[in-house]
Amino acid sequence: MTDTYSPIPELNLLAEFEGxxxxxxxxxxxxxxxxxxxxTFLKDPQLEDRLILFAEANGSGSLYALWRIDDRTDLATLPVAILxxxxGIHLVARDIREFLQFLASLEEEPCCDWGEPLGFRNSExxxxxxxxxxxxxxxxGLAPLDDAYDSVEAALVELGKAFTTWVYPLIPEAVxxxxxxxxxxxxFEEELDENYATGFGMAVEFGKYGYGEAPENPELAESLVPFAVANSSDALYVLWRVDDRTDLAALPVAxxxxxxxxxxxxxxxxxFLQFLASLDGEPWDDSGRIAFRDGEESPGRGEYIAWLERHFGLAPVNDPATVIETARAELGEQFATWLAPRVGRA
Incomplete structure (x- = not known):
């Protein structure tokens, strides 16, 4: 490899070092x-045009690629992804220099699969x-990061929304x-690997009901998108498709x-994320209203509260019931009007 290996000075220097x-x-x-x-093995022009392959990522054939997030000419400022x-496809760094730090921080080789967080496994x-x-x-003048995952998290926080918007229509299973x-x-849940909110756990597959979970009314099932388990009685948290908005984070939660x-x-x-941070008992359906069963504090609650502050600048509320009351005050009448003909009651 020579100093003309690529249009990116940083990679040209790396090629010299590797040699x-x-x-x-x-x-x-x-x-x-x-x-x-x-x-061209990617078999989609929108993927081929936006992913520039440049390195092997592990011993089994995973690859690193630059993601053309836009049409900028300085390729060193493009994010880096692993295929x-x-x-699976996953962001690992916001630009080439951060990627070089990511490499310096690796203790094991990275690996990924469809819809799964980036993982690491033993390597040579x-x-x-x-x-x-x-x-x-x-x-x-760069040093290794405290943890290789730091650059992954930084990329997800800053670029994850744009990445999801781009990749989901092309490869839904990628996220x-x-x-x-x-x-x-x-x-966060996969990285923490312990309970952090009472009764809560992400669904194995977003938007999919398990056996016996779906409402009998197909119209109701279509409008309620499951994403997590809510308690030990198999209740589910769902997004309510109140309208056709594209930003799902703006949808109400039920x-x-x-x-x-x-x-x-x-x-x-x-x-809803604030609601989770406030739970000290699991929510359940008590004769048509939400009540809270007493329970022990989740072992990962402190880490979740720190994550919530770090990513969104949010803190727990004093009482999770106030989140419900606020939602009912603003949306309760609309929700009851929508729900009544689908279940026969509000």
Whole structure:
């Protein structure tokens, strides 16, 4: 590889460095011999036009690509994504320099699959890592991140909404849902790997009812989009398609009980996230109203509250019932009018 490897000075310098060492310097990583090699295997012009392949990401054939988020000419400022060898596409960095830090921070090689958060798995040793760290500091004054996932999270926070808007119509299975906020929550849940809100857990598949969960009325089922389990009695949290808005995070949230009751919870998804942060008991359908069963505090609640503040600048409310009351005050009459002919009662 030479200094004309690519139109990106940072990658040209990296190509020179790679040619100067005789072993791995970042987990699973090596530059392609040809920058921007053939990507027609993606089999979609909108993917081919927007993804520029440039490196191997792991030992089983996953690839790194620049995502042409727009038509800017400075390719070094484009985000970087990983394309999983078994499927999936995931953002890993906001630009090339952050990507170089991501590489320096890897302890295991990355891997991804359809609709799943980025994962990491054991890989071959990287004998030349120290040389790479010295190179990164010498050329760019950069050091490894505290955690490789830091750059992934930063990319999701800043660019995740645009990425979801672009990729979901092309490859729906590439993300958990068409809703950026829920995708962030799914990432958090998978990374934390313990309960963080009483009774709550994301659905395995967004928008899909499990056996026996769907309302009998097809029109009701079509308008209520399930995304999470609400309690130990198999109630579901659902988005209420009150209209045809495209931003799903702006839709109201309701709870569909296993007995068939439907109850407003929050005016929109961010308000719902505050509701979750406030729970100290699981919600349930108590003869047509929402009540809260006593329960122990979720072990990951503190981490969730910190995540909520970090990503959205939001804090828990004093009482989760106030979120419900606010939703009912603003939307209750409209909700009751909509619901009554579909269930025979409000």
């Amino acid at each position: 100067s060492v005789d072993d791995l310097y970042a987990a699973g990583f090596s530059l392609d011999t040809t920058f921007g090699r053939d990507n 999983g060898d078994e499927g 040793p990287t004998p030349c890592r120290n040389e790479y760290l010295a190179w990164l500091d010498r050329h760019f 958990y849902s068409p809703c950026h906020e829920l995708n962030l929550l799914r990432e 709870m569909l009980s296993s007995e068939g009751g439907v109850h407003l919870i929050a005016r929109d998804l961010r308000e």
